[in-house]
Amino acid sequence: MPLVPLSRSANLELALYTAGDAVAQVRAGRSLSDALAGLEPAAGLRAAVQDLAYGTLRNLGLLDALLAELLRKPVKPALHALLVCALYQLRARPHTAHTTVDQAVRAVSRVEPAARGLANAVLRNYLREADALVTRCTSDSAHYSYQQWWIDRLRKAWPQCWESVLNTGNLHPPMTLRVNQRRLTAEQYLSKLGEHGLAGELIGTHAIVLERPLPIESVPGFGAGEVSVQDAGAQLAAPFLDVQPGMRVLDACAAPGGKAAHILELADCALTALDSDPARLPRIGDNLARLGLSARIVCGDCASPAAWSDGGLFERILLDAPCSASGVVKRHPDIKWLRRESDLARLAVTQGRMLDALWQQLAPGGKLLYATCSVFPQENAQTIASFLGRNGAARRLPLAGLDEGQMLPGARHDGFFYALLQKH
Ligand SMILES: C[S@@+](CC[C@H](N)C(=O)[O-])C[C@H]1O[C@@H](n2cnc3c(N)ncnc32)[C@H](O)[C@@H]1O
Numbered sequence: 077m078p079l080v081p082l083s084r085s086a087n088l089e090l091a092l093y094t095a096g097d098a099v100a101q102v103r104a105g106r107s108l109s110d111a112l113a114g115l116e117p118a119a120g121l122r123a124a125v126q127d128l129a130y131g132t133l134r135n136l137g138l139l140d141a142l143l144a145e146l147l148r149k150p151v152k153p154a155l156h157a158l159l160v161c162a163l164y165q166l167r168a169r170p171h172t173a174h175t176t177v178d179q180a181v182r183a184v185s186r187v188e189p190a191a192r193g194l195a196n197a198v199l200r201n202y203l204r205e206a207d208a209l210v211t212r213c214t215s216d217s218a219h220y221s222y223q224q225w226w227i228d229r230l231r232k233a234w235p236q237c238w239e240s241v242l243n244t245g246n247l248h249p250p251m252t253l254r255v256n257q258r259r260l261t262a263e264q265y266l267s268k269l270g271e272h273g274l275a276g277e278l279i280g281t282h283a284i285v286l287e288r289p290l291p292i293e294s295v296p297g298f299g300a301g302e303v304s305v306q307d308a309g310a311q312l313a314a315p316f317l318d319v320q321p322g323m324r325v326l327d328a329c330a331a332p333g334g335k336a337a338h339i340l341e342l343a344d345c346a347l348t349a350l351d352s353d354p355a356r357l358p359r360i361g362d363n364l365a366r367l368g369l370s371a372r373i374v375c376g377d378c379a380s381p382a383a384w385s386d387g388g389l390f391e392r393i394l395l396d397a398p399c400s401a402s403g404v405v406k407r408h409p410d411i412k413w414l415r416r417e418s419d420l421a422r423l424a425v426t427q428g429r430m431l432d433a434l435w436q437q438l439a440p441g442g443k444l445l446y447a448t449c450s451v452f453p454q455e456n457a458q459t460i461a462s463f464l465g466r467n468g469a470a471r472r473l474p475l476a477g478l479d480e481g482q483m484l485p486g487a488r489h490d491g492f493f494y495a496l497l498q499k500h
Pocket residue numbers: 328329330331332333334335336350351352353356376377378379396397398399
């Protein structure tokens with residue numbers, strides 16, 4: 077993402093102020109995308125605000141620990157959020173340290189004028205003692221920048237690779253495209269990228285990672301429906317579901333329609349795209365229209381089929397269940413701080429209920445693909461083991477390349493879990 081020239085002072089003051097506001101809202105429980113949408117930074121500042129807010133949330137464990145070392149007593153949430161953003165900027169761009177301190181202090185006067193002196197002292201003390209301060213921040217949360225319960229659960233679930241899962245989650249995500257095979261092949265699209273002076277690499281059947289992220293309006297062929305933006309791990313769902321032409325297919329949690337569109341790109345089928353969130357539903361239609369595809373789009377709760385079912389059973393069902401989203405923190409670093417440990421048990425109950433209800437909608441011999449973007453077994457292997465324990469007629473089928481169903485996040489894809497179940 078190109079940065080606006082943050083050394084231009086007025087830009088940096090306003091960007092710090094706005095990013096601090098967004099981080100404070102996340103601390104109060106709001107998602108970062110909602111917070112940023114509400115703030116609507118001026119067009120020229122948007123990239124800078126995003127960089128500051130995302131970067132701060134990626135590194136928040138360490139930044140919080142540093143600030144705790146630097147403060148003698150607690151400060152109000154708005155000031156705290158602004159100071160962690162300023163610390164992030166100081167660490168990310170040390171060569172502009174003095175401008176940052178100056179502009180951060182100005183931004184503080186928009187939030188809490190009486191705290192200008194305190195902010196100035198805190199940031200200058202950080203610059204004087206940075207290395208020693210970092211050495212004193214020894215907690216796991218400071219080291220990995222996740223909540224302690226998250227670290228503990230991952231360490232237990234993935235004893236061989238928990239650290240790499242944590243560290244991968246703090247990387248910048250790649251921008252990955254899915255080539256619409258109804259329009260062109262992946263090779264043809266790679267050539268097209270080359271004609272536009274762009275480069276990408278094929279990493280799945282239809283998945284191309286761009287060498288550099290681009291604004292969506294600059295992606296060749298996007299408006300014409302030649303490609304969609306979709307992570308490579310998410311692109312496994314539609315092929316796993318094994319849809320054949322003419323089948324009746326249900327996408328039970330479909331919005332915004334990424335996987336629904338992929339299913340329709342792969343096979344001419346009768347797809348019902350269901351979602352319970354009326355605000356997200358229109359995005360399914362928009363996405364399908366751009367790609368020249370269509371489906372029956374329905375608003376409803378997938379765990380209460382009586383309200384939306386037309387009585388017919390489905391030969392394929394995709395349940396892309398609501399989950400902790402712990403596998404996609406590269407894209408959504410706010411999730412690392414918004415989730416509570418108790419969410420996992422609550423989500424697992426919902427996931428189990430959805431599975432039980434949707435199983436009744438599956439035709440004999442039909443297949444149901446359970447998917448989450450979680451890395452916690454409680455929402456994945458354990459949800460499926462409980463379901464199989466309750467349903468003798470369900471058989472779990474192997475998935476190529478995914479032994480236990482878990483795809484842990486990597487530098488070029490998010491983390492996902494898949495389980496394909498067939499009804500006897
Ligand atoms: C992981 S997202 C789905 C992403 C989508 N499959 C895609 O690939 O673009 C989960 C979706 O489940 C929906 N959802 C949550 N509870 C639901 C329910 N009880 N019934 C139907 N949809 C639900 C949410 O509104 C959300 O859009």
